[in-house]
Amino acid sequence: MPPPAVIAPSILSADFGALGAACSETIENGADWLHIDIMDGHFVPNMTFGAPVVSKLRPHVQRPKTALGKGTFDCHMMIAEPKKWVTEFANAGCDLYTFHHEAAISSTAASDPVSTSSEQTNPKELIRFIHAKGMLAGIAIKPDTEVEVLYEVLDSAVKEEVPDMVLIMTVHPGFGGQSFLEGMMPKVKTLRDRYPELYIEVDGGLGEKTIGRAAKAGANVIVAGSAVFGAPEPGRVIGALRRAVEVG
Numbered sequence: 001m002p003p004p005a006v007i008a009p010s011i012l013s014a015d016f017g018a019l020g021a022a023c024s025e026t027i028e029n030g031a032d033w034l035h036i037d038i039m040d041g042h043f044v045p046n047m048t049f050g051a052p053v054v055s056k057l058r059p060h061v062q063r064p065k066t067a068l069g070k071g072t073f074d075c076h077m078m079i080a081e082p083k084k085w086v087t088e089f090a091n092a093g094c095d096l097y098t099f100h101h102e103a104a105i106s107s108t109a110a111s112d113p114v115s116t117s118s119e120q121t122n123p124k125e126l127i128r129f130i131h132a133k134g135m136l137a138g139i140a141i142k143p144d145t146e147v148e149v150l151y152e153v154l155d156s157a158v159k160e161e162v163p164d165m166v167l168i169m170t171v172h173p174g175f176g177g178q179s180f181l182e183g184m185m186p187k188v189k190t191l192r193d194r195y196p197e198l199y200i201e202v203d204g205g206l207g208e209k210t211i212g213r214a215a216k217a218g219a220n221v222i223v224a225g226s227a228v229f230g231a232p233e234p235g236r237v238i239g240a241l242r243r244a245v246e247v248g
Contacts, residue, residue, distance in 0.1 A: 003199050005245035006221040007238050008033035008074050012176045013225035020060040027061055029235035033072040035223045042080040043103050044174035051092040058093030072096055078173050081107045083121050090133040097130045098138030098167050123153050124161040131160050140167035147187040171204025176225050180205025185217040192218025211244040220245055
């Protein structure tokens with residue numbers, strides 16, 4: 001059975017001066033999740049939110065009653081040391097901790113912000129760590145990364161090592177407002193054909209003009225920033241995105 005359509009507006013495009021209200025209103029307008037871009041200025045050349053902001057936003061949106069349900073805080077961790085911040089974000093109210101494969105294989109296995117480690121992070125071990133902290137785990141890849149690097153993780157026989165979602169970046173991470181990279185759609189189709197029940201998220205340049213291509217490829221989780229937050233009728237846009245995914 002294919003996974004349901006999920007619309008996850010990116011709060012990077014919201015009004016930072018009234019962010020709590022923007023989050024609650026977006027859920028009321030029909031969004032399923034909120035996509036929260038965490039950037040550290042190292043993995044990507046930009047900085048955004050940290051765990052304290054997530055903790056302040058959490059009271060504005062009811063936590064999901066079921067795994068991957070309405071109200072999920074989908075924290076996209078564009079950070080150089082993803083394992084260090086797992087506990088901080090779990091405590092802040094993150095539901096889905098999505099780290100980058102590229103960061104995981106080039107970072108240390110230190111388990112908190114002040115610790116050091118001589119060991120390298122292992123993606124499967126990191127997923128186990130995220131699950132042990134009570135969160136769901138997502139794994140993301142940049143446009144230049146081949147989708148095949150994910151197979152070892154997705155095919156693990158150990159349930160705790162398998163991610164709950166894969167994020168295919170359809171722009172180069174770091175800044176909002178970029179154009180959709182249609183060349184990423186074969187990655188999405190490859191994953192959908194190989195893993196029919198997998199939650200597959202796409203992020204970057206998604207809107208009413210591009211959603212059809214992502215939906216046809218098999219994406220079911222749609223991140224849209226300015227297309228939602230910049231719209232005169234955000235609820236209408238959210239509905240249009242959902243219908244496109246459901247039609248496929």
